[in-house]
Amino acid sequence: MKRKQWGRSAISLMIISGLILGGCSSGTGGKKDTAPEGAASNAVSKEGFPIVQEPIKLKMFTRIAPVNGPFKDMPVFQDYEKMSNVQVEFIEAPTDGFQEKKNLLFASNELPDVLYRSGLTPLEAVRYGAGGQLIPLEDLIRDYAPNLTRLMEEYPEIRAAITTPEGHIYAIPGIVTLGSARTDKKWINRAWLEKLKLQVPETTDELYDVLVAFRDQDPNGNGQKDEIPMTARVGLHIVTMMSGSFGLDQQFGYNINIVDDKVEIWMGSERNKEMLMYLNKLYKEKLLDPEVFSHTEAQYLAKQGSGKTGVFFDQTNNNFLPIADQYEGMAPPAGPHGDRMQSQASPVPRDPGAYAITSENKHPEASIRWIDYFYSDEGSTLLRFGREGEHYELKDGIPYYKEEYSTSETQPKITPYAGGGAPHLISEQVSSYINPPQVQDAQKKLDPFMPEIRYAAPMFDEKTAQEVNILRNDIDKYYEEQSTKFIAGALSFDKWEEFQSTLKKMKMDQLQQLYQDAYDKMKK
Template identity: 75%
Template structure:
C-alpha cells in the first residue's frame, strides 16, 4: 500500500540530536574561570587587550586579528574580497585572515590540521561531523562554547531558546557545545528539490513520472528522442552530485529513510541499518540499470562540484537535484519541481530532509585562540537578520534593495554572471548563519516554493538528527563506521557502475556482518531508545 505522509509535514517535529548523558552546563566557554557577572566588560584572555563588548560595535576598541580555516566553494572568489568581510571588519574592529581550502579535498585538509595540531583560531564553514566535534573537543583542540554563547551570543542564544532542538542537537553528553551549526528555519531550505526538464517533457508529449518505472521510460525518451532538437545524441538524461548522493536522493522510493544521520529506518521503535538490506539491493540494481544504459551521468563518480553545477545551467540535462534554482536562472522556465517517484513497493518518501540545525559543525573555536569572547561576538552577528542580510546580500543600494522589509538583489547585480558567489560565502552552502524567510528571497522564489510543495506531502513526519555520543561511544562508532562506510561506498559504487556483479550480494552482506554492522545498529538503537523516552 502506498505511503502518504500528509500535510502534517508542514509542522513536522524535528527531533534533533541526542544527549546521551548528563548536561552539566557548567563548563566555561573559554576554559578559564572568567565567567559570571562581568558581562558588560569581560576581558579576553590576551593580556592588554581591550574589553569585549557584549553588544554594539565595534566589538573591541583595539583592533585584533584572527585566523580561520574555511571551505571555499567553486562559485566563490577570495573571502578577503567579499563585501561582507570587508565591511564587517570596519564594524567589528576584527580582521580575519581566511585560510581557504577548495571543496574538493577539504575533509582531508581539515583532518590534517587536527592531526598535525597546527590549528587556526577558528574553523568557519567547517562541516565538522558530530564524531569529529566530540573527538576534537574531548581532546582539547576545540573549546567548549556554552558559556560564551550565554554571554556573547544573544542572537544564537535566542534561536536556541525558540528552537530547543538546536541545543539538543549540538550538546555533547558531557554538556558541552564544541561547534555551532548553520541554522535553517525555512522549510524549503532543508531539502534538495527534484528538477525535471518540462520543455523536454512537452516536446516528447510525456507526463511527469510518478513511479520509478515511469522515470525509466522518461529518461529513455530523453536519451533517444532528441528533445533538444539538434539531431545529435548529446542529451544528459539525469545527473546528481558526485558519488553516492544519488542513493540518498532515490532511497525513499525504495522505502529507505535517512534517520539519525545515517542509513537508518525506524519502524515500530526498531532501528534498522539498511546498508545490506534487500531494499538497498533493489535500489542499486535500479541505479545500475540507469547507469548501464547511459540514462545516468557517466561522470557521476568523477565530476567535480563545479562541473555538476555547470551541467544544471546548460539546459541539456533532463533531471537533477538542487535546493534552489539559482544555478539555472537564465533557463529557469525550462524546469519544474516534481514529487518523488513511487517505487516497486509503492514507497514514496522524500528521505533527505535536514533538521533545523541543518549544517552541523559550521563554526568552532580552537584551543589556540587567545580571543574566544571576541570571536563568539564576531560570529553571533550572522545569527541575526541584520548580519545574515549582510552576509547573503552585501551592500544595500549596490547589491540589494529592500521591499516590504525583505532584501532582494537588484536586477543589475543579478545580471552580472557569477557575481553572487564572489560576493558572499553562503553560495556553496554550509556558512554559519541563520536562514529564515526574511533573508531567503533569492533561494526561495515562487518557483522554488512550488517545487517544495511537491515534496512536502512525502516528507517524514519525524526527522531524527544524528546523535551526539559520549567520547567512548563516539570513538567506538567512529572505528566501526570508518570500515563499514568505506566498504559500503566502494562496493555500492561498483554495483552501480557494473564493476561488481549482484551475484556477489551475499558476500557483500556477509562482509558487512563481519564488520560488526549489528553492533553499530545496537548503538544507534540505544541512542534512539533514550531519545524516544
C-alpha cells in the same frame, strides 16, 4: 506545539554515552572581558551595538575558498567592525591543506582566539573541548546569544546535535531553516513532456516509461539520439535521490531508517536490493547516464544547462537559468510498495563546527555576541549581501543582488558564505539567490513528503566516535564499491547473499547498535 514537546524529550540528543569525558565544567571558560587597567569599564553589552565601548581585537583562524577574496576586503567585516568595536584579524588558510593547518594549530597549542568557518568535526569538538583547548559555550550562549538561543528553542534538534555526551557545547553550526536550502529538487524537462504529450510521473513505473520516451522519441527535435534521460552527481547520489521511493530514509546523516523506535541500517535490506535492481534496469537500458559514475562535477553542471537532459537533481536552478523555463520540479515518485518520501534532506543544524572559541581568548563574551548577530535575518543579510544600495536592493523587504554582484564570480569577493561553511542563518529572508519562485515551487512538490524531523549526525564521545569511524570506513567503502557494480551490471544480483554476509562480517550489526544507543539516550 509538537516540535516543542519533542524538544523537551530530546533536548540532550546525543548525550549518548556513559563514558564521561574530562574537561572544563564551566559554561564560559576562557578569560573574562576586562577593561584595561585605569580605563573605564568595557563590559559587553547584551543587546544593541557597539558590543564593547572600547575596541578589542580578536584573531580568527578561517578557511578561505579558492573563489573568495581576502576577508578583510569584504564589506560585511568592514562594516561590522565599525558597528561592534570588535577588530578581527583573519588568519586565512586555503581549502587545500586546511585540515593539516588546523591539526597543527591544536598540536602546537598555538591557538587563535576563534575558529571561524573551520569545519570542526564532532570528534574534534569533543577531543579539543575535553582537552581544554576549546571552551564550553552553553552558558555564554544563554547569556549573550539571544538569536541563537531563540533558534534552539524553536528547533530543539539544533541544541541536540551540538551537545556533547558530557552536556557541553564546544562549537556551533550554520543553521538552515529554509526547507529549499536543505534539499536537492527533482527537476524534469517539462518541455519534453509537453512535446511528447506525457504527464509528470507519479510512480517509479511511470518514471521508467517517461525515461524510455525521452530516450526514443527525440524530444529535443534535432534528429539525433543525444538525449540523456536521467543523470545525477558522481558516486551514489542517484541512490540518495531515489531511496525514498523504496522506503529508505537518511537519518543521522547515514543510511538509516527509524521504525518503531528501532534503528535500522538498510544497506543489506531487501528494499535496498529492489532499489539497486531498479537502477540497474535504468542503467542497462541507457535511461540512466552512462557517465553517472565517472563524470566530473563541472560536466554534471554543464549537462543541466545543455537542454539535452530529462531528469536531474540539484538544490537550485542557478546552473540552468538560460533554459529554466524548460524545467519544473516534481514530487518523489511512489515506489513498488507505495513509499513516497523525500529522504534526502539536510538537518536544520548544518555545517557543523563552524565557530568555536579557544582557551586563549580573553574576550569570550564579546566573541559569542559577535557571532550571534549573524544568526539574525539582519546580520545574515549583511553577511550574504553586503551593503544596501551598493551590493543589493530590497524588493518587498527581500534583498536581491544588484546585477553586477549576481554572478558566481563576483559574489565570493563580497561574502564568506560563497564557498560554504560560514556560521550564519539561512532563512527565507536572505535566500533570494538560491530560492527564486521556480525553486520555491519545486520545494512545494517535496514538502508533503519531507520528514517531520531530520536527525543530525550523533555527537558521540571520542571513544565511540573512533569506533564508529573505523567501522564506517570499511563498510561505506565496500557498500559504495558493490552498489556501483550492482547498478552498472558488473556484479550479478546472484551475489546478493554474499554481499549481505560480508556486511555482517564487517560488523554492521555492531555499528547499528551504536546508533541505536544514541537514539535510545536521546529519547529518554
